[in-house]
Amino acid sequence: MQVDSGVSLKPYNTFGLPAVARTLVRVRSDDDVRRVVADPVLGPAAKFVLGGGSNIILTRDMPQVVLKVEVPGMAVVEERADAWIVEAGGGVGWDDLVAFTLEAGCPGLENMASIPGTVGASPVQNIGAYGIELKDRFESLDAVDLATGETRTWDAARCRFGYRDSAFKRGASFEPVDDTPPAAAPAPGSASTPPGSQVITRVRFRLPRPWQPVLGYLELQRKMLETGVTNPTPRQIHDWIVAIRRTKLPDPAAIGNAGSFFKNPVVTPEQCRDIIGRDPEIVHYPLPDGSVKLAAGWMIDVCGWKGKSVGGAGVYEKQALVLVNRGAAIGSEVMTLARAIQESVYGRFGIRLEPEPVIV
Known part of the structure; x- marks a missing residue:
């Protein structure tokens, strides 16, 4: 267990947002976590668990004990x-x-x-x-x-x-599940x-086992047509998806981001028909349970947000579902942009977009 004080978290979140952890503990085993719990100072303190930092938006410094998980193997x-x-x-x-x-x-x-x-x-x-x-x-x-x-x-x-x-x-x-009585x-x-x-x-x-390919997405169907490969191997599917993602999503090492910023909303068939009546071109996907998933990126795009910025935070030019750090963004700018997008989409579609990342 390694304990450090006053650690910048900018290298530890893929959006590259500035924040400082008052205390950061690197844990590499269950025993390390137990040492934290048993410590007279660290144990009673509030804690925040940090993985790769790819799904968080830091809006402030962290007074909690930050536990950076580094368990290998x-x-x-x-x-x-x-x-x-x-x-x-x-x-x-x-x-x-x-x-x-x-x-x-x-x-x-x-x-x-x-x-x-x-x-x-x-x-x-x-x-x-x-x-x-x-x-x-x-x-x-x-x-x-x-x-x-x-x-x-x-x-x-x-x-x-x-x-x-x-x-x-x-x-x-x-929590108890299945045949265990529910907790009060x-x-x-x-x-x-x-x-x-x-x-x-x-x-x-x-x-x-045996392995079965999952090829239902349109972009994978296009790859099969482009390559003439009708029975792709796992490695070929992997390589196709890596190539697809590179065309749509920025590399966090080059442009700070947290991947898809909003969840694709799921609505009832009735809600979907109502939206189609107003916007026939909306991208949507029927789900097995009868509900319908709407493409949040498409809605953000048609609301005119692609390429727009608030301070150092912006909407990625190639994919409106991704918010990016244009170089010196702070967390409050990201959230101001996100809230503006939410209001815009709600005003046009009556759908409230929900962020995917954890907002800290």
Whole structure:
């Protein structure tokens, strides 16, 4: 466990926003987290868990104890008849894990190539891309409770995955599920478990055997037509997705950003028909449960925001769903721009866009 004071967080968030952590602790194991919990000064302090910093917007300095998760390690821990089970430390870069699985001959994560961030943060957001979400490949995870120092294993039911959501974003206590009696609701005004109360140290993934490609997205269909490849390998799908993402999303190393800034809203068929009646060209995708996903980027674009800026924060010229740091943005400028976009989209479509990143 390494403890530092007065640490700039600008290198540790992909948007490149300025903020300072009063105390930053680097944790590389469950024992490190337990040392923090047991420490007479660090233990009682408020805490914030930081992974790769790819999904946060820092609007201020951090008085909390910032726990930077750097747990290493990747391994194929089990080979079943129907799946490979792969485990990775919470501090492993997500794309490093995707590369590892392909090299190990355990495909299944290739559709989520080039997503920034760490393995430990991936269940929090239930990351996803091109027809696959993390919950589709999830087996279990280990997390250390910041109140007790106890390590517990979470299955999918306890994680309560939703669209870009999980129990960890809503205040993740180790809640009873299935046949266990439900916990009593907190009394009015009482404190609930705050978000970030768990440190995810290891995640296990279930990669189905035999492997089946997921090719439903239009951009992948176009790649098949362009290349003449009708039965792509996992590596080919990986390479296609990397190429597609490079044309649409800026590299955080070159232009600060947090990826897609807003969630694609999900509406009822009736709401979608109403919007189509006013805007027939709106991009939308029917979902298996009968609801409809709307393309937030398209709505932002037609509202005229692509390329616009507020101070140092701007809307990316190639993809309106991405907000970027034009060089010297601060968190308040990002949020001013985001709120203006929300009001504009709401005024035209009656849809309130919800940010994907955690606003701190």
